[in-house]
Amino acid sequence: MAGNKENKVKYNIKNVHVAKQTETAGDSGTEYTYDTPKNIPGAVSISLDAEGEISTFYADGIAYFVTSANNGYSGDLEMALIPSWFREEILNETLDDNKVLIENANNNTNPFALLFEFDGDVRAIRRCLYNCTCTRPSIESETTEETVEPGTETLSITNSPRADGLVKAQTGPDTAANTYDNWYKNVYVQAASAVRTALDADENAGQ
Secondary structure, eight states, rough: OOOOOOOOOOOOEEEEEEEEEEEEEETTEEEEEOOOOOOOOEEEEEEEOOOOOOOEEETTTEEEEEEOOOOEEEEEEEOOOHOOOOOHTTTTEOTTTEEEEEEETTOOOEEEEEEEEEEEESSSSSEEEEEEEEOOOOOOOOOOSSSSOOOOOOEEEEEOOOOOOOEEEEOOOOOHHHHHHTTTOOOOOOOOHHHHHHHHHHHHOOO
16 A cells, blocks of 8 residues: 655644653663643744764775764754753753742753654654753844844753654654554554564574
C-alpha cells in the first residue's frame, strides 16, 4: 500500500513546548521521565547544528572504514519572551515569599525535552529533542522611538544523546494519527518493548 504524501517544503516554527526531564538510576541503567509538555508562545526562530565528527581509518592506501559520531545538536532558540514558569522549572530560579524570581549561581539548570513543529505544504512536521540543556538568556532592550519594536530572548540549547542513545523523534507522512494528534500531550518515547523486539530479531538473525 502506498504511503501518504510527503511534504515538499517546510517553514514557520510554531507550537514550542518544553517538558522537564527527570533522571533516576534503575536496575537496567538510567531511566527517564518527563512532565507534561508546556507551551511557550511566541516562537521567532530556531537554528540547531548537528554535532559530531567524521573519523576515517586508512588502510591499503584507501579510506578503509569511516564513521560519523552523533553528538546531538546545538544552537539557538529565539522567543518573544521566556515565561516565568520556564525560569522556575528549567532555569531553576526560585520564587521568594514576595513572589520575586531569584537567580542563584549555585542552582544548576534542569534538563528538558523540546517539542516544536514546522509547517509543511501537506502537514506540519512535529519534532521532539530529548535531553536538552540551555543557557540563561541575555538581558537586553532598546529605548522606544517612533515605532515600538519588541525585543526577543534567545536560549542557547544543547541537545545531547541520552544514556540509551535517544536524540530526537520526528513525525513522518505515515505517523499514526493518534500519535500525531497527541504529540504535545506527552513526550513521545519509543516503547521499550519495541526496542527489545528489534534487538531480539537481530540476535535471532545472527544465529
